[in-house]
Ligand SMILES: *[C@@H]1O[C@H](CO)[C@@H](O)[C@H](O)[C@H]1NC(C)=O
């Protein structure tokens with residue numbers, strides 16, 4: 202080795218100078234990479250999650266350890282996995298099969314007994330509660346959305362695709378519940394305007410989930426064609442689209458095929474906003490800052506009594522199909538027989554809700570895609586979520602500091618999973634748990650929306666994007 206690259210005398214200095222300037226340049230660059238998340242306004246979200254290591258080592262009590270070198274470590278890691286290109290391909294089938302042991306679903310999840318938000322504490326969990334609250338209230342008063350009238354047209358042969366779903370609580374729809382509830386809540390809300398000239402944004406009301414189940418459409422290629430035809434019609438028949446080339450338009454999907462829905466309409470893809478459960482920073486059609494992560498929430502019966510931390514005897518719980526991702530099979534091969542953690546390949550043995558109730562930590566591990574309903578499940582049962590899902594653009598991450606109510610672990614740190622969880626002190630755990638109880642309300646839908654619930658939080662993300670007009674003139678070449 203030493204014989205092949207031999208740097209001779211006078212070159213040595215030039216090389217040294219060149220390397221030093223490079224290092225300085227790199228340093229300047231890195232110092233601009235400030236993972237400041239608290240910014241609201243027109244740059245609502247970080248493009249990527251803050252480095253996994255720096256977050257997992259900052260516990261709820263704000264005691265950060267080992268943070269000094271973690272930024273550079275994780276930058277290295279990201280570039281390694283980028284250049285390796287070994288991330289799983291996106292699944293074209295569906296988000297997830299239904300979980301076992303779903304309980305009957307109640308109409309309204311109105312859980313009381315959650316501690317009310319106290320201003321002093323909010324500073325920790327929310328990046329800037331005051332700013333958020335102020336802006337949120339302005340939104341309630343001023344935000345206006347226009348929905349294309351197909352949503353009301355019962356006579357169309359494809360009425361089912363556009364109209365509100367009649368049975369959103371059908372357990373078969375559990376994984377796509379968020380998509381349907383958004384539409385239902387919006388149609389009943391005061392944000393809707395029948396006057397397009399006063400609208401801030403325009404809603405394209407097609408349902409990817411319904412298309413997927415409609416034998417006339419269903420396939421990976423037909424869905425984008427259907428969507429493209431619809432956008433063509435909107436473009437022809439209404440002025441609104443051309444005014445912004447679609448930049449003030451949005452559509453909503455909680456089905457992973459939804460990410461390809463825009464494949465055949467360049468304007469939709471590059472300009473319009475996609476409100477999506479599969480908010481995967483690694484996917485070619487998902488654009489952070491433009492698109493909006495949608496929280497994937499299963500409808501669950503109320504859980505009025507939350508098991509306190511001391512009564513949670515098991516360290517961690519996970520159940521899910523191992524074959525859905527390499528990350529999962531890795532987790533199961535390393536921890537499947539651990540005596541402190543209940544890590545099940547495939548189906549859980551016993552009751553699904555009980556497993557959440559008896560565990561301190563509940564794992565969300567990427568499957569076909571970055572998202573599943575396990576995060577909102579964990580929050581629902583008062584279990585602290587552990588996220589093992591790199592490149593997940595997390596819902597509401599511009600408002601909520603996820604490190605205050607969850608533990609984020611890089612795919613590469615699965616071998617350290619148990620050490621990481623055991624290193625979190627009881628005091629830090631209590632803080633995480635307390636914050637879980639506070640954020641639960643952001644991760645639940647209601648027939649009649651409540652303040653700061655998933656509907657309002659998602660609407661708020663759209664509100665932040667109301668002024669973004671980027672008439673990117675996409676030539677069809
Ligand atoms: C919008 O622009 C397209 C392409 O230039 C054009 O074909 C269409 O007629 C325009 N729509 C309206 C409503 O003017």
Ligand SMILES: *[C@@H]1O[C@H](CO)[C@@H](O)[C@H](O)[C@H]1NC(C)=O
Nearest residue numbers: 532533534535536537538539
């Ligand atoms: C768990 O233990 C069983 C029985 O000893 C064994 O067959 C299996 O391979 C083990 N699984 C893992 C993931 O270590």
Ligand SMILES: CC(=O)N[C@H]1CO[C@H](CO)[C@@H](O)[C@@H]1O
Nearest residue numbers: 281282284285286287288527
């Ligand atoms: C291109 C390349 O090097 N791919 C490798 C990425 O890493 C996985 C294991 O994590 C290997 O199996 C691939 O061969």
